[in-house]
Amino acid sequence: MSYKIAVLAGDGIGPEIVAQARKVIDAIAEKFDHQFEYTEALIGASAINVHGNPYPDETHELCMNSDAVLFGAIGDPKYDNDPNAKVRPEQGLLAMRQKLGLYANLRPLEPFKALLHKSPLKTELLEGVDFLCIRELTGGIYFGRPQGRSEDGQTAYDTCVYTAEEVERIVRLGFEFAGKRRKKLTVVDKANVLATSRLWREIAQKLEPEYPQIEVEYMFVDNAAMQIITWPKRFDVMVTENMFGDILTDEASVISGSLGMLPSASIGIHTSIFEPIHGSYPQAAGKNIANPCATVLSAAMMLDHAFGLKMEAALVRLAVEKSIEANFVTEDLAEGGKAFSTSEVGDWLVNFIK
Amino acid sequence: MSYKIAVLAGDGIGPEIVAQARKVIDAIAEKFDHQFEYTEALIGASAINVHGNPYPDETHELCMNSDAVLFGAIGDPKYDNDPNAKVRPEQGLLAMRQKLGLYANLRPLEPFKALLHKSPLKTELLEGVDFLCIRELTGGIYFGRPQGRSEDGQTAYDTCVYTAEEVERIVRLGFEFAGKRRKKLTVVDKANVLATSRLWREIAQKLEPEYPQIEVEYMFVDNAAMQIITWPKRFDVMVTENMFGDILTDEASVISGSLGMLPSASIGIHTSIFEPIHGSYPQAAGKNIANPCATVLSAAMMLDHAFGLKMEAALVRLAVEKSIEANFVTEDLAEGGKAFSTSEVGDWLVNFIK
Ligand SMILES: CC(C)[C@H](C(=O)O)[C@@H](O)C(=O)O
Ligand SMILES: CC(C)[C@H](C(=O)O)[C@@H](O)C(=O)O
Numbered sequence: 001m002s003y004k005i006a007v008l009a010g011d012g013i014g015p016e017i018v019a020q021a022r023k024v025i026d027a028i029a030e031k032f033d034h035q036f037e038y039t040e041a042l043i044g045a046s047a048i049n050v051h052g053n054p055y056p057d058e059t060h061e062l063c064m065n066s067d068a069v070l071f072g073a074i075g076d077p078k079y080d081n082d083p084n085a086k087v088r089p090e091q092g093l094l095a096m097r098q099k100l101g102l103y104a105n106l107r108p109l110e111p112f113k114a115l116l117h118k119s120p121l122k123t124e125l126l127e128g129v130d131f132l133c134i135r136e137l138t139g140g141i142y143f144g145r146p147q148g149r150s151e152d153g154q155t156a157y158d159t160c161v162y163t164a165e166e167v168e169r170i171v172r173l174g175f176e177f178a179g180k181r182r183k184k185l186t187v188v189d190k191a192n193v194l195a196t197s198r199l200w201r202e203i204a205q206k207l208e209p210e211y212p213q214i215e216v217e218y219m220f221v222d223n224a225a226m227q228i229i230t231w232p233k234r235f236d237v238m239v240t241e242n243m244f245g246d247i248l249t250d251e252a253s254v255i256s257g258s259l260g261m262l263p264s265a266s267i268g269i270h271t272s273i274f275e276p277i278h279g280s281y282p283q284a285a286g287k288n289i290a291n292p293c294a295t296v297l298s299a300a301m302m303l304d305h306a307f308g309l310k311m312e313a314a315l316v317r318l319a320v321e322k323s324i325e326a327n328f329v330t331e332d333l334a335e336g337g338k339a340f341s342t343s344e345v346g347d348w349l350v351n352f353i354k
Numbered sequence: 355m356s357y358k359i360a361v362l363a364g365d366g367i368g369p370e371i372v373a374q375a376r377k378v379i380d381a382i383a384e385k386f387d388h389q390f391e392y393t394e395a396l397i398g399a400s401a402i403n404v405h406g407n408p409y410p411d412e413t414h415e416l417c418m419n420s421d422a423v424l425f426g427a428i429g430d431p432k433y434d435n436d437p438n439a440k441v442r443p444e445q446g447l448l449a450m451r452q453k454l455g456l457y458a459n460l461r462p463l464e465p466f467k468a469l470l471h472k473s474p475l476k477t478e479l480l481e482g483v484d485f486l487c488i489r490e491l492t493g494g495i496y497f498g499r500p501q502g503r504s505e506d507g508q509t510a511y512d513t514c515v516y517t518a519e520e521v522e523r524i525v526r527l528g529f530e531f532a533g534k535r536r537k538k539l540t541v542v543d544k545a546n547v548l549a550t551s552r553l554w555r556e557i558a559q560k561l562e563p564e565y566p567q568i569e570v571e572y573m574f575v576d577n578a579a580m581q582i583i584t585w586p587k588r589f590d591v592m593v594t595e596n597m598f599g600d601i602l603t604d605e606a607s608v609i610s611g612s613l614g615m616l617p618s619a620s621i622g623i624h625t626s627i628f629e630p631i632h633g634s635y636p637q638a639a640g641k642n643i644a645n646p647c648a649t650v651l652s653a654a655m656m657l658d659h660a661f662g663l664k665m666e667a668a669l670v671r672l673a674v675e676k677s678i679e680a681n682f683v684t685e686d687l688a689e690g691g692k693a694f695s696t697s698e699v700g701d702w703l704v705n706f707i708k
Contacts, residue, residue, distance in 0.1 A: 090546050120583050121474050141495075141514065147549045154519070156553035160495065160512040190597075192444050195501045199510035225605040229474050229583060243544075247601055251579040 002035035003307050006066035006271075008043040008059065011089065012280025013290040013342075014072025020292035020346030021070060021299040024319070027353040028303065028312045039066070043096070044074025044089040044280070054092025060099055064270050068306035069100075070299060071275035077282050097137050101269030103166070104173050105135040106301075107249050107277060108263070109232075111256040114324045115333065118257030121229065126255065131235035132177055133252055135245025136170045137266055139163075140196070142242045162196045162241065167203045173267070174239030175211045184215045184236035188224045188244055200241065221248070228252050253277055260291030260332045261320075263298035265305055274302040288341045291330040293320050296349060319352040356389035357661055360420035360625075362397040362413065365443065366634025367644040367696075368426025374646035374700030375424060375653040378673070381707040382657065382666045393420070397450070398428025398443040398634070408446025414453055418624050422660035423454075424653060425629035431636050451491050455623030457520070458527050459489040460655075461603050461631060462617070463586075465610040468678045469687070472611030475583065480609065485589035486531055487606055489599025490524045491620055493517075494550070496596045516550045516595065521557045527621070528593030529565045538569045538590035542578045542598055554595065575602070582606050607631055614645030614686045615674075617652035619659055628656040642695045645684040647674050650703060673706040 007022070009015040022038065029036050041059040048054050054074070063069050074089045096102070110130045111119065119126050144159035171187065178185040187204045189197035201218055208216055219227070221244045227234060228251050240248060253262050262277045276294030284290045297320055304313035323329065328348045331339035340348070361376070363369040376392065383390050395413040402408050408428070417423050428443045450456070464484045470477050498513035525541065532539040541558045543551035555572055562570055573581070575598045581588060582605050594602060607616050616631045630648030638644045651674055658667035677683065682702045685693035694702070 088546070094547075120476060120479055122476060125474055141512075142547055144511065149549065149553070155515060155517045156550045157498065157516075158495075158514040158548045158550050160514065162510055164508045190600075192442070193448075193496055194512045195503065196510045196512050199503070222600050222604040225579070225601045226608045229605065230608050243597075244601075246544075246576045247579045247598075250576040251583065251605065254580045254584050 002037055003068065004037050004039070004066045005302075006062045006069040007038050007040045008069060008071045009040065010044045010072040010074040010280060011046055011076050012073055012282040012285040014074070014280055016286070016288060016342050017276065017290055017292040017295040018070060018072040020342060020349070021295045023346045023350050024296050024316055024353065025299055025303075027350045028316065031353060032309070032312055034309070034312075043071075043092050045076035045079065047092060048087055048089065052087065054087060054089050055095040055099070060096070063096070063100055063273075066271055068302045069271055069273035070302060071273045072295065073276065073278065073280035075280040075282070094142065096273075097266065098143060100271055100273070101138060102266040102273060103136060103138045103269065104170055104267040105137040105245065105249070106265045106267065107133045107135070107253065109133065109252050109256060112258075112261065112321060112324050115256070115258050115261065118333070119255055120257065121255050125230075125232060129232045129255075131232065131252070132181065132237045133245065133249045134170065134174050134177065134237060134239040135249055136166070136241050137245075138242075139166045140242035160194070160196050160243070162199055164199065164203060167200050168207070171200070171204050171207060171239055174237050175207060175214055178214045178237040179211065182236040183213055184217070186217050186219050186224070186235055186238045188219050188221050188238055188240035188248065190221050190244075191218070192220065196241065224248055225251060228255065249277075258333060259294070260330070261293050261297065263294050263301050265298070265301045267305070272306050274298040274306070288343055289331055289339070290342050291332050292342050292346055293323070296320055315353060316349075319349045322352055323348050356391055357422070358391050358393070358420045359656075360416045360423040361392050361394045362423060362425045363394065364398045364426040364428040364634060365400055365430050366427055366636040366639045368428070368634055370640070370642060370696050371630065371644055371646040371649040372424060372426040374696060374703070375649045377700050377704050378650050378670055378707065379653055379657075381704045382670065385707060386663070386666055388663070388666075397425075397446050399430035399433065401446060402441055402443065406441065408441060408443050409449040409453070414450070417450070417454055417627075420625055422656045423625055423627035424656060425627050426649065427630065427632065427634035429634040429636070448496065450627075451620065452497060454625055454627070455492060456620040456627060457490060457492045457623065458524055458621040459491040459599065459603070460619045460621065461487045461489070461607065463487065463606050463610060466612075466615065466675060466678050469610070469612050469615065472687070473609055474611065475586075475609050479584075479586060483586045483609075485586065485606075486535065486591045487599065487603045488524065488528050488531065488591065488593040489603055490520070490595050491599075492596075493520045494596035514548070514550050514597070516553055518553065518557060521554050522561070525554070525558050525561060525593055528591050529561060529568055532568045532591040533565065536590040537567055538571070540571050540573050540578070540589055540592045542573050542575050542592055542594035542602065544575050544598075545572070546574065550595065578602055579605060582609065612687060613648070614684070615647050615651065617648050617655050619652070619655045621659070626660050628652040628660070642697055643685055643693070644696050645686050646696050646700055647677070650674055669707060673703045676706055677702050
């Protein structure tokens with residue numbers, strides 16, 4: 001069996017970190033006798049430079065015809081301080097999410113034991129944390145219309161919209177994941193203020209009887225923002241809408257203390273994409289110093305979720321864990337010890353797997 | 355000179371904690387020879403019970419005719435798990451904000467030295483934290499219309515709206531406060547996605563030349579959610595819209611480690627209200643165990659912001675600080691030591707002031 005992987009390395013450190021993930025996947029292919037077929041395409045600022053479009057049609061076609069997409073990072077500082085720029089790398093991201101129907105963003109948070117001391121939180125709060133944030137990714141205020149300005153330019157408006165179908169799809173996914181884990185689902189909303197949140201709560205309540213083994217709790221988003229810091233281990237699976245998810249998943253990510261270690265998956269109708277949660281880190285681009293582990297762990301999620309290769313995925317995760325324990329790390333984790341390069345860490349992982 | 359204070363004690367522990375703040379204000383009155391005139395009114399669940407309305411007209415009239423409002427807390431568990439209840443205590447809060455034009459919610463965050471160890475964050479991250487969150491409180495998705503459901507009930511929508519005038523009013527307040535502090539203003543938005551955020555950014559940029567001494571930074575809300583945890587001392591004044599402010603101010607509040615110590619003010623067109631940020635803590639109601647300090651510190655904000663009595667306000671703050679240092683605290687802060695009652699802490703503060 002051969003798996004088709006679209007490779008969108010993107011901007012900044014994207015190409016370097018994706019290269020390590022490919023090496024790791026190749027090592028898996030060799031060891032387990034799988035075929036992976038890679039095809040590269042442009043996205044983000046690199047695509048704007050060539051095509052004037054951050055998500056060109058060729059790239060979209062490729063993704064549509066792939067079993068999975070391995071994604072690096074996008075973003076270029078030259079667009080950052082110009083919110084009115086006509087074309088921006090992030091638009092490519094939003095277009096991709098919408099066109100591929102990437103409705104569910106998954107972010108597992110399970111800090112590595114050897115890195116707990118790097119967290120801004122006290123260590124005792126981190127021990128035993130293992131939760132999965134599920135963010136709705138193609139609806140809500142990100143895509144709702146109308147959006148814009150009144151004729152005189154003096155009033156601006158955005159619209160948050162959700163259909164019952166969109167909500168059911170993602171909340172159901174929450175129930176399903178909770179069923180495979182510790183059987184607890186936290187539905188985060190602002191039902192005391194928003195009509196869309198009341199729809200979310202209504203639908204979650206409607207689904208409850210179908211999943212009698214799952215304990216469901218409803219939590220307001222402001223409270224969730226507090227609980228993530230004060231009591232993160234209370235969460236198993238959290239599901240929430242797009243904008244709340246943007247804020248809460250980033251908040252949750254920093255409590256691990258090592259952004260360079262966190263993978264994500266965005267499950268889609270047409271295909272799914274796998275990417276590190278960190279950005280394109282332009283200052284480090286081309287220097288061979290960035291931490292490739294988040295991308296490698298994203299590749300592990302790809303093996304697991306997209307291809308069903310559970311054992312292979314587990315081996316990749318083990319390799320990363322062992323590299324941390326062996327202190328074979330890039331400078332972000334070196335803490336005065338020896339810092340290895342991006343590609344050296346990639347090589348170490350490959351050797352471990354072999 | 356006599357100051358008219360409307361007293362809305364509200365639900366749960368509201369009456370007990372407000373009683374301590376009144377004792378403290380009375381002590382200030384005596385020492386500095388001021389006149390404070392209190393009038394009480396109902397709000398929240400207590401108002402629903404009597405009038406079927408969480409913000410009755412009498413209460414509104416009273417607030418309109420007062421120099422300031424001292425507020426306890428609202429909320430009753432019997433309404434909590436019923437998002438479709440016709441009348442809810444929180445509606446009183448939203449009605450009050452809108453009718454009194456309480457456009458700016460101010461939350462200072464300056465953890466007490468003696469309590470730094472209570473934070474979920476590592477102590478070194480907390481040292482030197484001193485920031486002011488300013489949340490817009492009468493606009494955005496909380497009040498934007500249309501809001502509701504399609505005819506078939508299958509689609510729900512909310513509208514986020516801001517006018518240039520509303521944005522300028524609050525951002526200007528941010529500049530003004532920054533000018534009196536460390537001269538740094540962080541404008542938090544999601545200008546890469548939202549039209550309303552682009553209006554915010556445009557207006558803040560327009561105001562910049564009027565405040566050449568203020569350093570302005572623009573930050574996306576997801577990044578702000580991370581920075582509050584990883585580097586809170588980078589903030590001086592933060593200003594943001596209603597929904598983002600709801601989430602970020604609650605997130606910021608827990609890093610202090612003691613919710614029972616945090617005051618707030620909501621500046622309005624017609625009057626201003628002063629209230630602890632914590633809730634009505636129904637389990638503790640009537641037990642004389644709740645921490646009154648957040649309410650007492652809110653009264654200090656009232657003396658300062660509403661009446662211009664800076665020295666008096668400073669004395670109240672000093673009293674609270676000294677009570678903490680003397681370990682004369684309620685059970686939430688006692689940590690195995692002796693816990694004093696709500697009214698005993700109130701008495702201690704009164705004696706210190708005298
Ligand atoms: C770049 C931006 C549009 C995007 C988002 O808000 O979704 C990013 O913050 C993310 O979380 O992937
Ligand atoms: C009760 C609720 C409507 C309210 C809000 O969201 O504004 C509360 O969370 C607050 O922050 O005062």
